[in-house]
Amino acid sequence: MEASATGCGLDGQGATAAESSLPGLRRSSIKPDCALLEEAAQLKTEGNAFYKEKNIRSAIGRYHRALLILRSLDSEVMTSVRGFGPEKPALTPELEALLRSIQVDCYNNLAVCLLQRQKVDYARVLEYSLRVLHWQPGNIKALYRAGVATLEMGDAQAAKQYLTQACREQPHDANVRKHLQRAEERLNRELQKEKAMYRGMFASIQKDSSAEEGINQTN
Known part of the structure; x- marks a missing residue:
């Protein structure tokens, strides 16, 4: 190894x-x-x-x-x-x-x-990694590959959990740290997108409310 x-x-x-x-x-x-x-x-x-x-x-x-x-x-x-x-x-x-x-x-x-x-089947990579983790929950390689697979499949939250655990076991591993950073950056982007969406929703609600008040005052 x-x-x-x-x-x-x-x-x-x-x-x-x-x-x-x-x-x-x-x-x-x-x-x-x-x-x-x-x-x-x-x-x-x-x-x-x-x-x-x-x-x-x-x-x-x-x-x-x-x-x-x-x-x-x-x-x-x-x-x-x-x-x-x-x-x-x-x-x-x-x-x-x-x-x-x-x-x-x-x-x-x-x-x-x-x-x-060339074309990676990340779902299968995750399946095999989870089989390893079933028997060896702390297996670093399986944690890392499960993290990579879930990240590529779009689940940054799960990826962060796997990669954080792998990083605890092997804090100086460059591959683990790189993909953990990718997961955190993606989560941050998703959070900013969600905040922007809610800001847009609230702004729309306030605009509709102001318009309704204007109509009531006119009547």
Whole structure:
């Protein structure tokens, strides 16, 4: 992970401590869940390699495939479909933590891939960032990208909230500060526009009231 929290780099470029230390990952034939996690981790690694080669489409494909594999192991997903088939035993806490780590990396990396496209789907960037924040509310990269996405989608107030939180976590990050300033400037413009609108409304009301008084005095 690069020094800047909000740069275009990827999450989980190398094997995490959990990925390298869990014994089941290298004996996947013994534990099918471990084999699936190992496959997802490998797909994430391949996605990172494609991203470095600027092959964004292939990178996105690898991250999506990794997440699809993880869905079959995700307790949050499987709880919603309970009763429609044989139930699988829950993952151990160590494997659950590894699953979440790979999911967070893949969603964060999908978001940064989308931001590299010529036509950015900011709604999807926000969706992926919010998925990360569901598991890691203080994830700086996800907060930053959620802020950028909501700002570009026209919600400066939400953008300010995300970016303010990211700025608290990483106060010296230039990207965070730049977009936070953009959000504040847009909010200020919106406020001035709203004030001007109300001034116009009050002026119109006063004008109509003065005209009505003039008519009454004439009569």
